[in-house]
Each structure stands twice: as structure tokens, then as C-alpha cells.
Amino acid sequence: MSAWLDEIRWTADGLVPVVAQEAGTGQVLMVAWMNREALALTAAEGYAVYWSRSRGRLWRKGEESGHRQKVLEIRIDCDEDVVLLKVEQAGGIACHTGRHHCFYRVLQDGRWVTVEPVLKPPDSIYGA
Amino acid sequence: MSAWLDEIRWTADGLVPVVAQEAGTGQVLMVAWMNREALALTAAEGYAVYWSRSRGRLWRKGEESGHRQKVLEIRIDCDEDVVLLKVEQAGGIACHTGRHHCFYRVLQDGRWVTVEPVLKPPDSIYGA
Structure with a gap:
């Protein structure tokens, strides 16, 4: 069941860039990175799980902010x-700037x- | 006039990933890479110029296929x-597969x- 993961050309660091596009509006929300585990979890859980390069760990989008991304479709180029x-x-907020x-x-x-515009101040999203 | 280029966090290889989105439809067409020169040329010429990592040279999108990309807007994350x-x-064709x-x-x-669907066979785009 993981053959689809083997088809991805991971970088030397084992990552792949991921574009998150809002289904309703078509807006490109963000670009982040996933490793194999993150992409497998994203497919399994139905919510975006990225690999945080700065923190060096899995990052369930919205884990702090609540701004999760429900995944409707996964495509490859x-x-x-x-x-x-x-x-x-x-x-309605994808960016850490609010x-x-x-x-x-x-x-x-x-x-x-x-x-x-900033829709919500970051310190009210993440705590001061 | 190049201060805006200095604000970009280029990779160690001097590149930045670029998402090309179709203005009319919102469709994400492709993701490719630019170096500093490619992005400067894109802004100056108004048509997308990428850096081809496989060919190791500037790649004026559409130079062979005619499938150029007129740039209406450039954003940074x-x-x-x-x-x-x-x-x-x-x-109406961004992909080399037609x-x-x-x-x-x-x-x-x-x-x-x-x-x-394939809209046009690649060998009729690029020659057999």
C-alpha cells in the first residue's frame, strides 16, 4: 500500500515540496515540505501533516493555532x-502572520x- | 532596483521554488525553480524564465513549445x-506531456x- 510513496522523487534530505490550495477559492495558501511519514500520515488522517524544517519534526498543521487543513485531494506532478x-x-487562516x-x-x-490584511493577530492565535 | 531580489531566501544552490498559477482559472499549472537571474528576467520581460536544474541553464518557458507564460503578478510568501x-x-498547455x-x-x-487528458501529443509540440 506504500508503492505510491515510492514513486515520489524525494530530495536528498528525503523531502518533497507541497503546495496547499484552497478548494473553494482556488487560492494558493502556502508551500511547505513533507517527508515520507508526513505524507503517509496526511493521506491516512485526512489532514495536512508537514515536516517542519526549522523545528526538525512533524508538524500537524493547526496543532497550535487550530487552523487545520482538511485534505480533499492529493496530486503529484x-x-x-x-x-x-x-x-x-x-x-480561513493559513499563514502564521494571521x-x-x-x-x-x-x-x-x-x-x-x-x-x-491580518485577519487575526498572531499573539491571539498562538498566545502572547 | 534589485533590493527586492535580496529579500528572497535563496537555497544553498541559489534557487527559489516558483508556483505558476493560471490567472483566469486559478489552476496550479506547475512548480519550477528560478535563480536570481531568472527571476530578474521574469520581472523585466514579463514572461516566465526558469532555471532548468536538469539542463543547468536558463529556460524561457515556451522557448521550444511556444507555450509561454505571460506574468501578470509576482508574489512572495x-x-x-x-x-x-x-x-x-x-x-492552454503548461506541461511537457501536452x-x-x-x-x-x-x-x-x-x-x-x-x-x-493530453491536449496535444508531445511529439507534435517538440518535434519527433
């Missing part, structure tokens, strides 16, 4: 080295300009 | 380590199942 998730984003998604800055006239 | 492009996909996009396989019952 033509090179088998990128995963695309269709998700429902609990709370925004809907992580891509809140757009390049305008040679500068990154923030164009998305 | 909260960690400054992923770029999101909103594009218009020439020919499909609309690269994420044409979905996980179903522990197998990757192809669910998107």
Missing part, C-alpha cells in the same frame, strides 16, 4: 517531485508590497 | 522562500491515477 493538496482551511494565505506581498515597482 | 506567479498560459497542467495524477485508493 509530472516529475513526481511536487505534491499539490486541495484543502479546506479551518478558520492572514488568509502566505502570499500576501506582491511585487510593485521593484518593491514587495503587502496587499492582504 | 511570508518566509521569502517561495514565489507565486499569476500567469496567462499560451496555448496537458493543461502538471498535476494530472490524483491519489485514489493508494494509487496515482491520471485524470487529465
Whole structure:
């Protein structure tokens, strides 16, 4: 039952980049990484489990914030080295900054300009 | 005018992963990589220029196939380590397999199942 995991071309570090896209809106919410265990758990549990490179451990998205991602679909690309998730984003907030998604800055006239509002202050999400 | 490029957290190899999303449909078309020069050219020319890791050179998307990507918007994520492009996909084909996009396989019952049609055979795109 894990042959599908063997088809993925993991990086030398055993990871694969994962795009999380909101099913209802089509918004690209975030890009994170999974290792084999994280992807297996994501498929088994139906909620996104990433590998936190900064913390060096599995990261059940929303474990602190409650902003879990229910996984509706898991796709792989033509090179088998990128995963695309269709998700429902609990709370409507995917980003640790308290925004809907992580891509809140757009390049305008040679500068990154923030164009998305903070929906909930991070210290009220994670505790001060 | 290149300060915005300095804000990106390039990998040790000097690359950043780039998600190309179709503006009209919201479809995630592909994920590829850019180096600093590729991203600078993308911004300057208004068409996606990637770094081909397999070929070790700049890759003007569509240079062979004609399937260029007109860039409408360039975004950066909260960690400054992923770029999101909103594009218009020439020919409606982003994938080298001749499909609309690269994420044409979905996980179903522990197998990757192809669910998107080939719109144009690759040998008619690239020559036999």
C-alpha cells in the first residue's frame, strides 16, 4: 500500500515540496515540505501533516493555532517531485502572520508590497 | 532596483521554488525553480524564465513549445522562500506531456491515477 510513496522523487534530505490550495477559492495558501511519514500520515488522517524544517519534526498543521487543513485531494506532478493538496482551511487562516494565505506581498515597482490584511493577530492565535 | 531580489531566501544552490498559477482559472499549472537571474528576467520581460536544474541553464518557458507564460503578478510568501506567479498560459498547455497542467495524477485508493487528458501529443509540440 506504500508503492505510491515510492514513486515520489524525494530530495536528498528525503523531502518533497507541497503546495496547499484552497478548494473553494482556488487560492494558493502556502508551500511547505513533507517527508515520507508526513505524507503517509496526511493521506491516512485526512489532514495536512508537514515536516517542519526549522523545528526538525512533524508538524500537524493547526496543532497550535487550530487552523487545520482538511485534505480533499492529493496530486503529484509530472516529475513526481511536487505534491499539490486541495484543502479546506479551518478558520480561513493559513499563514502564521494571521492572514488568509502566505502570499500576501506582491511585487510593485521593484518593491514587495503587502496587499492582504491580518485577519487575526498572531499573539491571539498562538498566545502572547 | 534589485533590493527586492535580496529579500528572497535563496537555497544553498541559489534557487527559489516558483508556483505558476493560471490567472483566469486559478489552476496550479506547475512548480519550477528560478535563480536570481531568472527571476530578474521574469520581472523585466514579463514572461516566465526558469532555471532548468536538469539542463543547468536558463529556460524561457515556451522557448521550444511556444507555450509561454505571460506574468501578470509576482508574489512572495511570508518566509521569502517561495514565489507565486499569476500567469496567462499560451496555448492552454503548461506541461511537457501536452496537458493543461502538471498535476494530472490524483491519489485514489493508494494509487496515482491520471485524470487529465493530453491536449496535444508531445511529439507534435517538440518535434519527433
